[in-house]
Amino acid sequence: MVSFMNNQKQQKPTLSGQRFKTRKRDEKERFDPTQFQDCIIQGLTETGTDLEAVAKFLDASGAKLDYRRYAETLFDILVAGGMLAPGGTLADDMMRTDVCVFAAQEDLETMQAFAQVFNKLIRRYKYLEKGFEDEVKKLLLFLKGFSESERNKLAMLTGVLLANGTLNASILNSLYNENLVKEGVSAAFAVKLFKSWINEKDINAVAASLRKVSMDNRLMELFPANKQSVEHFTKYFTEAGLKELSEYVRNQQTIGARKELQKELQEQMSRGDPFKDIILYVKEEMKKNNIPEPVVIGIVWSSVMSTVEWNKKEELVAEQAIKHLKQYSPLLAAFTTQGQSELTLLLKIQEYCYDNIHFMKAFQKIVVLFYKAEVLSEEPILKWYKDAHVAKGKSVFLEQMKKFVEWLKNAEEESESEAEEVRSNGTQHGTQLKNGGNWIAGNPDSSWHSEQPQVQPSKPVILLLHYFCV
Incomplete structure (x- = not known):
């Protein structure tokens, strides 16, 4: 009886048909990139092509619009004029703006001005840095979907942004995409990119940036496997006006060959290989790699x-x-x-x-x-x-x-x-050196005959005997 009553006490009444109201703080705003796009494009249309005014508009809009959530949409608009579909195309039924990189003039000065817009925006809203790097990586994978002029503008812009530190050189990994490499898009894009980068900084600064992300030895991968040689790389980039980059890659290849030589040399020594085999190997490597x-x-x-x-x-x-x-x-x-x-x-x-x-x-x-x-x-x-x-x-x-x-x-x-x-x-009666009155080489009683010349020790040996005996 007591047990039954206890069970009755533990049961709690429930209300059927009751509706629970979600707290306001738990409500999630619907993801609507189209509405965000319309707001940005409208603002850009009002500012016009004055990039100073564009930078001020973007700075002020960050307080009203959710840049963190719609970072990809924001950067799509600033680069391509609207939201990009997979592959890099713009949807026909979407709003577009001409205040973007792809609609601008194809020259370095204009791209430098656009780089300042991105630089100011990311410095103001630091959380956009990662989103911008992801955006550029995506854009590089979409290169085949862009026109040659659009690729050139993006390459120049990327080079300037790499030079001023807005972007990290790790974004270049996207250029090693198999399809881009196979069709020659990666190499052509790299020419424009490195020209603008080296124009802003010297080759040493470029090399340091590549080294930080372990990309200094990967530049030849911009070409298909059957063209990955120093000769092909240097010819291609020298003809494109990038002799300093060609020389850098040649030097890197030489450094790599030297490291490989030292590694193999140490292995041969630890195995106890005969000196004649080691010497032959080293001389072959010297000739092959011009060391x-x-x-x-x-x-x-x-x-x-x-x-x-x-x-x-x-x-x-x-x-x-x-x-x-x-x-x-x-x-x-x-x-x-x-x-x-x-x-x-x-x-x-x-x-x-x-x-x-x-x-x-x-x-x-x-x-x-x-x-x-x-x-x-x-x-x-x-x-x-x-x-x-x-x-x-x-x-x-x-x-x-x-x-x-x-x-x-x-x-x-x-x-x-x-x-x-x-x-x-x-x-010649022998070579006489002071050694307590003794003769070091030759016979004091013998005469020299042209038919039977005396075999003399080498000069260093004679001199050393002298050194240790005096």
Whole structure:
């Protein structure tokens, strides 16, 4: 009985047919872009083609109209004169305005003026920034639906907006659409765009913007796969008057090739591939990508130094370095056939020893090792010591090299003097260098015969024997 009464208490009466009134704050306004379009077009018609008046009208209308909700419609009108249907066409039964980008004159000055209208509007209503970027991405996908003149105007406007920072370079992703690329629309649009962009900013600023969105290495994708070559890109854009862009892409391609070379080089070294195979591969890449030897020696040096884990103790790392570099000397020597390459290597060694503090005392030992292995020769070393070194660790390294450089100068003079004496005498009894009264090379009792010439050690070896024995 008690249980039944409790159940009765829990039941609550309900009213049938009652209507609940929605609170005013929960009511949603009906989405009506057509009404919004009519308001904007009417206002633009009243302002006329005076873009200063247009900017003021848009600024004031933002307080009355819902720009946040109808951002796409707003930008469609300002660019194309009315709401765009899928594909980029204007509906015949919709209102249109001639106060828009597509109805304006096709010149850079006019597009710069329109860019100011967009710039002022977005600065005033910051929330429109994302909507505007989405609008431009959409417009780029609709390029085939526009006339050539409309595409040119949009390209110039986009270039100016990229230059002044209103747009982010990521919007260019839309140009990589397969159909646009295949029909050549993307490349033609890019010509006009980059011309106006570079006109506002230099190529370095353009490159920086592309780099920020990882697009600096993708420009060749504006062409179909069978035309994605540096040669085709540079020819196309140079003929269009964009030589600086062509050179930039060529440089980017070279940088990419160098990175790929270093990556492959390190892999070959870690596998322990024979030096002759590595040298052959590097020389092929040099020829293929037009990479000069002084650049290659820097890549080889970096690769050689990255293949080992160095000891953290300063007193041990020098010995470890000499042992390691002695092994790789033949590889390094293959790419120091020019004086500039040798000088580049010296600078790389200097910078490495400075940047890695445990190597500070190893600099002179490395240079002497490379001199002995005929990786380096006297002239570049003397040039480096005199005026070709960099500031990094200069005082320390010059002091380390002082005695070796003095010896090099003296040994060079003695070598030239002895050579002159041999020529004047017409007879060679061996090369005599001071070594506690001993002869370093040749036989003091033998005479020189043209039929059986004596095999002499190479100049660096003779000079080094002199250096270590004096």
